[in-house]
Amino acid sequence: xxxxxxxxxxxxxxxxxxxxxxxxxxxxxxxxxxxxxxxxxxxxxxxxxxxxxxxxxxxxxxxxxxxxxxxxxxxxxxxxxxxxxxxxx
Numbered sequence: 001x002x003x004x005x006x007x008x009x010x011x012x013x014x015x016x017x018x019x020x021x022x023x024x025x026x027x028x029x030x031x032x033x034x035x036x037x038x039x040x041x042x043x044x045x046x047x048x049x050x051x052x053x054x055x056x057x058x059x060x061x062x063x064x065x066x067x068x069x070x071x072x073x074x075x076x077x078x079x080x081x082x083x084x085x086x087x088x089x
Contacts, residue, residue, distance in 0.1 A: 003087045006080045015076040016069055023068045027061055 030037040034053045054060075 005084045005087055008077060008080050011080050012073055012076040015079075016072040019068055019072040020065060023065055027056070027064070031056060 026037070026041075034056075038053060
């Protein structure tokens with residue numbers, strides 16, 4: 001079986017787009033139903049993390065979206081690097 005290497009751009013762009021869309025959808029839900037969104041999100045964490053409603057502003061939303069984009073790019077690049085490293089053996 002041939003070993004297939006992943007391309008950075010071909011993997012990073014869809015992953016980053018996906019997480020950005022999820023972030024925007026989550027932001028919409030938070031704007032409409034903040035308490036229910038916090039309750040739903042609190043189930044995603046194993047530790048006891050204090051999640052509370054914080055007033056949302058356009059600036060906070062944009063900063064969060066930028067963080068999401070940066071972390072998605074870094075995380076997907078790391079995944080591609082590890083995958084290619086393992087596939088190359």
